[in-house]
Amino acid sequence: MYVRIPVAVTLFAALTVGAAAQTPKKAPPAAPPAHHTVVTAADLKWQPAPPSLPAGAEAAVISGDPMQAGPFVIRLKFPDGYTVPPHFHPTTENVTVLSGSLAVGTGDTLDAAAAKVLGPGDIVMMPKAMHHFAMAKAATTIQVHATGPFAITYINPNDDPRKKTTTDAK
Numbered sequence: 001m002y003v004r005i006p007v008a009v010t011l012f013a014a015l016t017v018g019a020a021a022q023t024p025k026k027a028p029p030a031a032p033p034a035h036h037t038v039v040t041a042a043d044l045k046w047q048p049a050p051p052s053l054p055a056g057a058e059a060a061v062i063s064g065d066p067m068q069a070g071p072f073v074i075r076l077k078f079p080d081g082y083t084v085p086p087h088f089h090p091t092t093e094n095v096t097v098l099s100g101s102l103a104v105g106t107g108d109t110l111d112a113a114a115a116k117v118l119g120p121g122d123i124v125m126m127p128k129a130m131h132h133f134a135m136a137k138a139a140t141t142i143q144v145h146a147t148g149p150f151a152i153t154y155i156n157p158n159d160d161p162r163k164k165t166t167t168d169a170k
């Protein structure tokens with residue numbers, strides 16, 4: 001007790017002096033937001049996923065911007081059988097399965113037998129630069145949270161839908 005009391009008094013005095021200062025050296029911190037942000041499922045604006053993903057997926061941005069620096073949250077809807085060939089990202093990708101069934105695997109070869117099947121509530125975290133792939137085993141919705149700028153590099157350049165010509169799409 002003998003030691004603690006003087007320390008507390010000194011700290012209190014310092015706080016009091018600081019609060020009474022007439023010329024603060026920096027602007028006071030901005031007030032925190034007064035409200036939370038609610039995004040209902042009905043609020044989501046679904047649109048075709050970016051051309052960096054194989055055709056057929058839909059995407060909705062919940063927060064942030066995957067193209068800009070900083071955290072973001074998006075959702076993706078895949079039709080049954082949708083496949084994202086082996087690829088990697090410059091930042092860690094975190095995927096939560098919301099509905100459906102998603103098989104995920106690692107490596108440079110799409111190996112369905114080696115994939116782990118995830119269901120609603122399951123999460124997979126893919127460290128940056130790790131090679132991985134995914135296959136929807138049913139109509140599936142996932143949520144991705146990661147840090148932008150986000151990008152996707154396919155192990156096999158021929159898998160990149162951005163590089164495919166209309167001739168390839170036959």
Ligand SMILES: [Cu+2]
Nearest residue numbers: 087089093132
């Ligand atoms: Cu990925």
